Amino acid sequence: MSVCRARSLSLFGIDALPVEVEVDVSPGLPGFSIVGLPDAAVQEARERVRVAISNSGYKFPTKKVIVNLAPANLRKEGPAFDLPIALGILAASGALPAGGLEDAGVVGELSLDGGLRGIKGALSMAEGARREGLPRLLVPERDAPEAAAIGGVEVYGMRSLREAVEFLGDSAGISPAEPADEDGRPVEADEDFADVAGQRYAKRALEVAAAGGHNVIMSGPPGSGKTMLARRMPGILPPLTMEERIEVTKIHSASGEGHGALVTRRPFRAPHHTVSTSGLAGGGSNPRPGEVSLAHHGVLFLDELPEFSRTALEALRQPLEDGHVTISRVAATLSYPARVTLLCSMNPCPCGYAGDRRRVCRCTVGQIERYQGRISGPLLDRMDLFVDVPRLTRQELREERQGEESRLIRQRVSGARGIQARRQGSPNSALSGRRLREVCALRGDAETLFSRAVDRMGLSGRGHDRVLRVARTVADLSGEDEIAAEHVAEALNYRRSHLIGR
């Protein structure tokens, strides 16, 4: 009998590359082998495929079966080749007309009873299929709505191997999947800034950060509400565009966190401080996106920043600088997008109560210095706003009136982002060097005030640029073309305070 081909796709990073599944069934001692750089999960497909074929009512050929996954130099992983292998075998043994497989991409994991399980990266697979010019893609039913969102390729959701065989036989009975109804899920986050009593200074700072894409460190004693504020940050960022939704969904789906539809809310990731370097930045021998990639186009929140391991934090430097993480392995180098707003929180000192009005700080000067020194300079350089969040008394909390809704803040933020996109095509946080000086030129009062501040507050070169960038964002928030003195003055509030010395 001749060789049969099924076309499939393999996830590589967050992109899908075409893989051809060649099946040869020839006379000889019965056997079943898979070649073409398969990993353990692909090798185990032999058992799943054999049992699933019998349990679906077909006959597994008692001949020598060889499956080749081409191109042979690309490492294949995961169980998504189960379905194309099974279909290829059925076609080669005559249970399925070989022509049916020609114009369809097939991915899916088989269960022993012949049913199909969900796979990782369905959206990327659909994108790959479109790129390869495949008109049809067969995926497990669970993943069909997600994959259909890409458009340009007909996606069919399959419940079982049997259904797939029948569908490929006469194409009848099943219509292409529709993209998941996006409006079904509220874009509005459950957590709103209106719920946070007081802390109007911190809220304003986060508004400025959101408007300019700036990274923020919040410092304050335990129980001051830093985490509560951070969780509400995604809600004031502008809504995701379609392109961003697809990118975010691809990453989440590739790491197995997809939920069968497009991600509509900005991600918020808060890894625990014991996270490993590869957990944070991505990696592993079978590379997976890390927390920083899962937070792509959203917020990465590092609570208790000084408790994170230094090496893990160092790994954040590349994504903060370039917007992606590159992972190099012997087999290949791949890259995950990772453009995040970094939000960090820390206590002012190891006991947490330095400067608190009601609790006495018992840390020594040396302890405080060591604690603050744990954060590396290069990481601090990427932070634009430093915000002190004090603890409020019950009295103060009770007196506080209702805060502003996230929706209203988001409108201002979107406006400012729009101005930046038209002016320089990037958020203000990305400004540096000559471009910074052009965009943030100061005149008159603003200039006088700023040079005075540089003298009196001892701003360093980096501190200098930081104030300019933030002042630009403050001006954008109030919709003004020129940075005025009051914008510079507000920006000066977001500089770092020093507990010890000056």
Next chain:
Amino acid sequence: MEDDDRTKYLFLSFLQARVGSSLVSHLGNLAPEVVLRTSVAELAGRAKISEKASRAFEELQRSFDPVRMQDRLAAKGIVALTPVDEAYPGALRSIPDPPPTLFVDGKVPEAASVAVVGSRKASATGIETARALGLALSERGVCVVSGLALGVDAAAHEGAVEAGGLTVGVLGCGIDVVYPRRNRDLFRSVRRHGALISEYYLGEAPLAWRFPARNRIIAGLAGTVVVVEAPEQSGALITARHALDAGRDVWAVPGPPGVRECRGSNGLLADGAGVLWDIPEFVDAVAQENRVPLAGGISGGAQPLPAGLEDTEAAVLSGVGFEPRAVDAVAKKSGVEMPEVLTALALLELKGFVSRDGVGSYVRRAMP
């Protein structure tokens, strides 16, 4: 004869750096040859010497090499002063426990001196006061003595340096050791504007017990000691006690009641220390004869912003108190909305009406 005396004092200084001062004060009156050449066993008959001390003593008698030490000091431009030297500060001769040798990097000013000491973790107000004192004293030609620690000490030195005045830093470690590292620039400026002084030879480590011991030198060098902010059981209080032992005046800056960082200094006031409630008054009291302001004072800085305050700024200023207050509290007290409060606070800070502390709270400055 005199050389022998010098060598003796140098030797005693080393001994003191190892075993503390009690033994040394005992030996100070003995003739040089007795100290340098008598065996420990014999000395033990005349003075009570602990086993550890006698081991250190023997070790030192073996390794002591005055010529080489003098050479190393000279190479760094450091002078060693002993009580037999003319240049040994007169004020120190009168304290109960004068250091056998003073290592001096720079030139000890002959002007009247005031020591300004206080907490390393002082509040923004405390830091501000110390700096203002340093400035005001320098402008009247008074030398500012302190310990080059973080917080109040550093601020007092900085004030003196800013005014182009005289200042002396007394170290609790070897004369060429910079501790704490954070202050290394300040070490250099103090050296330029006066002197670094230590009773410890090159390279001696900053051991914890050496700091209380050096406080007696701070108190001894100054005619008046001011405690700015000090919790109970602090080094600043030790300095104050040394000052009283040596017959110096002690003043303290009053702090708010109940604040831990001010309990020590307020306690001094309760015990009858001078009340430093107004800096010009204090400066007049300690520097009656020095009426001529120094050249190159603060006027050299950036040009001041207009003194007048706008309405919003005045309103925000009314919301800032003498106790540190967070931005939100200032906004509520003054009734000004959030972004405007931030603008006004920065302007007020630049104009010198308020200052911001280490946790982002604002406090009114004593003197704009």
